[in-house]
Amino acid sequence: MEGKRGVADLQQEKELAQVPMSRSSIVQGIKELVDGGLHAVPPLYVRPPDERPESSSLLSNVQPLPQYQIPIVDLTALDSTGAARVQVMQEIGRACEDWGFFQVVNHGVELAVIQQLQEAAFKFFDQPAQERMRFYTQSIGEPIMYRTSFNPAMENVREWRDSLGFNRIPGVCDGFQDAPELCKKEVQQYMKGVDAIAGKVFKAIFESLGVEKYLENEVQAGTIPRVRMSINYYPPCPEPSLTLGVSAHSDVGTLTVLHPDVVPGLEIKHEGTWIPVIPTDPSALVINVADQIEIWTNGKYKSIEHRVVTNTNKPRMSIACFYGPSDDTVVAPLPTLVDESHPPCYKPTKFEDYLKNFFSNKLLANRGTLDLARL
Numbered sequence: 001m002e003g004k005r006g007v008a009d010l011q012q013e014k015e016l017a018q019v020p021m022s023r024s025s026i027v028q029g030i031k032e033l034v035d036g037g038l039h040a041v042p043p044l045y046v047r048p049p050d051e052r053p054e055s056s057s058l059l060s061n062v063q064p065l066p067q068y069q070i071p072i073v074d075l076t077a078l079d080s081t082g083a084a085r086v087q088v089m090q091e092i093g094r095a096c097e098d099w100g101f102f103q104v105v106n107h108g109v110e111l112a113v114i115q116q117l118q119e120a121a122f123k124f125f126d127q128p129a130q131e132r133m134r135f136y137t138q139s140i141g142e143p144i145m146y147r148t149s150f151n152p153a154m155e156n157v158r159e160w161r162d163s164l165g166f167n168r169i170p171g172v173c174d175g176f177q178d179a180p181e182l183c184k185k186e187v188q189q190y191m192k193g194v195d196a197i198a199g200k201v202f203k204a205i206f207e208s209l210g211v212e213k214y215l216e217n218e219v220q221a222g223t224i225p226r227v228r229m230s231i232n233y234y235p236p237c238p239e240p241s242l243t244l245g246v247s248a249h250s251d252v253g254t255l256t257v258l259h260p261d262v263v264p265g266l267e268i269k270h271e272g273t274w275i276p277v278i279p280t281d282p283s284a285l286v287i288n289v290a291d292q293i294e295i296w297t298n299g300k301y302k303s304i305e306h307r308v309v310t311n312t313n314k315p316r317m318s319i320a321c322f323y324g325p326s327d328d329t330v331v332a333p334l335p336t337l338v339d340e341s342h343p344p345c346y347k348p349t350k351f352e353d354y355l356k357n358f359f360s361n362k363l364l365a366n367r368g369t370l371d372l373a374r375l
């Protein structure tokens with residue numbers, strides 16, 4: 001099964017030797033393996049049969065049936081006042097309740113801004129390993145993170161992706177300020193646009209339930225405290241039926257804004273079936289409810305399981321921005337959403353503890369994160 005060791009492998013080993021870091025802590029990225037010439041999926045990346053994508057998942061040219069397409073919300077009127085705004089807010093609420101995922105168009109981030117970031121990020125991944133490895137870490141709390149898979153120290157099976165990430169945690173760090181020069185301007189520009197979208201969508205989500213007053217600090221547009229950007233790079237895979245780019249999981253924070261790429265790969269579990277998310281156009285963004293919103297809304301708005309499949313032809317690059325509350329926020333079902341017929345489904349959990357449990361718990365290798373808070 002193991003692919004042939006190519007020139008690129010040897011070159012990378014030489015380069016890694018120059019990185020000032022203990023070699024035992026470095027995990028080789030999937031891009032290096034693929035660039036070195038790989039004709040089969042190495043055993044470390046082969047999923048157990050029950051986790052492998054179904055063959056239907058891999059036919060990326062098949063359009064999902066209309067009833068299996070996530071809602072598309074036009075955000076134009078979200079900046080206005082009156083009935084048109086209320087309508088968009090209600091559409092967002094319905095999408096969160098029925099799907100947990102929706103696409104947004106006319107969101108205010110120009111296609112050029114997205115493409116400039118994609119181009120800059122491809123340049124980052126195309127650099128010699130030595131350059132990329134300057135940012136290597138497997139932690140997910142560093143200001144800047146070049147990583148592979150999710151958590152190789154704990155996983156039995158690795159994910160078919162490398163990633164470049166940035167954390168902004170107010171009062172702690174701002175990785176965007178110190179981003180590598182070749183993509184600094186582009187990540188900052190993109191982040192500014194996505195922050196604006198996240199702020200207003202977050203507010204609309206809570207307004208749609210009439211509960212915004214409980215979250216004054218969280219819903220003020222522009223004051224969403226924490227974000228992690230992850231630029232995920234999925235190289236082509238010789239045997240997509242055996243592996244996954246990202247294994248099934250829900251996102252841990254409040255909400256996620258994703259640029260999914262025009263190369264398909266993202267799938268969500270809707271009513272028990274894995275369905276592909278096909279972007280309507282190259283500038284469409286995908287927004288999903290993450291675990292903390294499911295907890296606040298006592299399960300009314302769902303943090304849906306999703307995963308990424310690979311393909312044989314093209315590299316795929318998605319850009320995910322994960323928003324989250326501050327560390328000391330205690331997240332619990334909101335009082336107006338709990339009554340005798342809707343008892344609380346989740347216990348109050350401090351976000352810091354939720355995150356720590358998530359990243360340190362071996363049993364959560366399959367990332368059933370909401371179980372951490374479930375009553």
Ligand SMILES: O=C(O)CCC(=O)C(=O)O
Pocket residue numbers: 230232246251258260265266306307308318320
């Ligand atoms: O690449 C994608 O489309 C999704 C990635 C994802 O779900 C994640 O990084 O949490």
Ligand SMILES: [Fe+2]
Pocket residue numbers: 249250251306
């Ligand atoms: Fe995700």
